Amino acid sequence: MTGSREDEITGLFEERFGRRPDGIWSAPGRVNLIGEHTDYNDGFALPFAIGDRAVVAVRLRDDDTVLVATTAAGDPVETTIAALTGERIASWAAYPLGVAWALGESAGRDRLTGFELVVHSDVPIGAGLSSSAAIECATAIALDELWGLRSGRAALALAGQRAENTVVGAPTGIMDQTASLFGDADSAVFLDCRSLEAEAVRLGFSEAGLEILIVNTHVSHDHATGGYASRRAACERAADALGVRALRDASLADLQAALDDGRFDEETFRRARHIVTENARVLDTVATLQDVGATAIGPLLDASHASMRDDFEISVPEIDAAVEAMRSAGALGARLTGGGFGGSAIGLVPVELVGAAQEAVVKAFASAGFREPTLSTVSPSAGARRED
Template sequence: MIGTREDRVLELFAEHFGGRPDGVWSAPGRVNLIGEHTDYNDGFALPFAIGHRAVVAVRLRHDERVIVATTAPGDPVDTTLSALTGERIASWAAYPLGVAWALGEAHGRDRLTGFELAVHSDVPIGAGLSSSAAIECAAALALDELWSLESGRPALALAGQRAENTVVGAPTGIMDQTASLLGEADAAVFLDCRSLEAEAVGLGFERAGLEVLIVNTHVSHDHATGGYASRRAACERAADALHVVALRDASLDELRAARDDGRLDDEAFRRARHVVTENARVLDTVATLRDVGAAAIGSLLDASHASMRDDFEISVPEIDTAVEAMRSAGALGARLTGGGFGGSAIGLVPSDDIGAVADAVLAAFSRAGFREPTVSTVSPSAGARRER
């Protein structure tokens, strides 16, 4: 079997469509260093792109027919541009087709022609590393170039989010697509989810002798189901009770007052408290990275996990086990990363201790009788790009 991502997708393209594509584009998954469930609350987040990527090979057609194929489990889908109406699509094809629909909504369908698209991805599915955004952003970058739309990357991130919300049916924010499109090597993307302003913040992990260990628990999640939606609904309920546009505008004192006078029930209070304190932790992390360095952010990662576990209630026993094992074995800080209900945990670990911390995680999972996790390191990497 051909080895590289680009070769795999070209092999798939030739198998289904014959000949060569007009080009090959890729986009990465992401790890969120801190700032979970803040994006749809108009808050702040600090993700970074990773080396795992989705790759698409695309060729335009002279009619409106659209055909997409994948190396992952899932049948090819053969449809037309006019059939893409924004209705839910219950298959993997929702990601590239949703982006095509969103770009058509933004620019007008008369500017579009059909296309053939093959996709191969090595971003683990269901691991909290945003495999969906990687496909969306690779497809968006490709179609934007081939259709000569000149959207700009922030607009492509919005198209990916709209696809996710409408065609996939997952009520996610814009963080994942922004990280995938704007990521840089050795840097995180500091994102203001209200203004959509984003800037690179140097991480300096290698200089500090640190690495990010990621533990994929293989407990899968699906953001199109109820857990994620119910958390978002609770946040919106809290914002309405406080008469603010979003929880970005709320303070802890206002939350306590609303709880005490009965405007917020205990669940809505705790959900909102996570968002308000998480926004503060993102800002503190950015300031600490700039003023002190990466070795000083561990306590903020720990506090973030406690808030997700106790106030937002999106952790699971496997994630908590991974976090505690990493901390006990020498991680400076550790937390759930991604939307929760499974997926992955990250730990900020001195490079010399990586082996010992990884062994401690595996031993802890074995003792608990959990499925063996996949433990690896990830590095902050470049964002979406044309490959050839």
């Protein structure tokens, strides 16, 4: 975090609340290298934290009042600790307030006092880079420290997920918060979403002469509504029909048997097939990174995108165009990243071909009449931390 950004959020905090914050904390967005929609199926994922971050300035109060504000605009949202009951909140404030509620539920509300918070985020909203988890995790580490809860990062990830599921109303898994809290430079987080064990896996992109190119299509999505929830519901129905705890426990043979005997219709079969094969691709990607290196994982990224496009049906024409354009310009592999229905695509691109890949994407979007995308490269970065 630059000094100017720290000064900016401190200055705004003083402007809003008339005094300096107790501290400044930040947490990153994430790119999911592979493992989409596997987290709520007790499966595996391989995300990494990125340089774009949400930053919060926080100060404790000596009463029950809670005030949260954003650098974007608008007056602070005011409530109290007692009023945080887990009910849905239909505004951006659901993210920090939801975390405060979730921490209180696990640690005991009597341990909490009111606070003032200002948030600023560089993570693009609706781009599939987990802007929500960045805010949740920055808030979580700040309040955990100031309230003296000593929860541990796995518990903070669960608090962020609970806030998102209950107060925001988005039925997401645990991957985003784990990546934001456990990220490390030049590494991905290999996450077992059942045990919540998180292991750093070295990526070695720079050493291999590779970059991750992100194409933000500006097709916005909302995980609290629509297709994301229906995909999760389909997975839960499939697991119930198979008599297993989650689709992590199913095999392709199990799915075929369920289709053959009528427990699955064709759509449910395809939804479940994506999860089963995606879990296998995550494990194969980790093994390939460790045994061969980053230059060999491209086909797994390509297969992941095909599965999301055809079986899970969460891609959109803009994402497909970005993926094909990056491949045509020399990307080793490319795929949708994030929950789908818009957002971003990533490509694993040799450094010398990044310019050509960017040009190919821009031309493809212009030819199709799509909105001009935003293109950037990202590097695996550190997770949530105190900044001052």
